[in-house]
Amino acid sequence: MLSTSPALESLITAFSRLPGIGRKTAQRMALFTLRQPRSEVEELITALQNVLERVRSCSTCFNITETDPCAICSSSRRNHGLVCVVEEPNDVFAIERTNDYKGVYHVLGGTLAPLDGIGPEDLRVRELIERVEKGMDEVILALNPTVEGEATTHYLSRLLKPLGVRVTRIARGIPVGADLEFADDATLVRALEGRIPV
Secondary structure: OOOOOHHHHHHHHHHHOOOOOOHHHHHHHHHHHHHOOHHHHHHHHHHHHHHHHHOEEOOOOOOEEOOOOOOOOOOOOOEEEEEEEEOOHHHHHHHHHOOOOOEEEEEOOOOOEHHHOEOHHHOOHHHHHHHHHOOOOEEEEOOOOOHHHHHHHHHHHHHHHHHOOEEEEOOOOOOOOOOHHHOOHHHHHHHHHOOOOO
16 A cells, blocks of 8 residues: 555554554554544553553563562452462453452463464463462462363363362353353353352
8 A cells, every 4th residue: 555654654554563453443543543632642652651661570470560569469458378370461350350359360471372382381380380389279270261271271280289289260151141042062061060059
């Protein structure tokens, strides 16, 4: 595409690198940015610079933070004997939204994906083992229900059980408000396996 502005083309290219943003959406975002008041664009620039300068990984749980250790790891109100293992920081955000979980976290940084060349050494597995060896009561495996997530859950449970820690996984099943007739077979099987007394 012939662009009349190399600067605009550069912005479109930058936006198109964001996840889930195609070229057309990136172009709309760039043109939208041009129509905004200068103060709002400068606010965006400042926010991006602040993220680059201030945000880092917690040295304990590997969640994103501006302080090290993060607010969750340093909180005396959290149960430090209960750790929830997740793939990425956005999973921490999802669980925290419930306002129900009171333990701490461990962010693996992905899942095992041998076909993509991602093995245990590419994840924060060693750091998880070290934390468990220092004393944990329970490890909750809260990985996504993908092939890679399931393989990682199985791998971690085999590594952790000999350490004498209770290893659990989050339940899988029918979402609230869904009809059973539309659920796939694997979801129904998980829902039956994860049943609880009422």
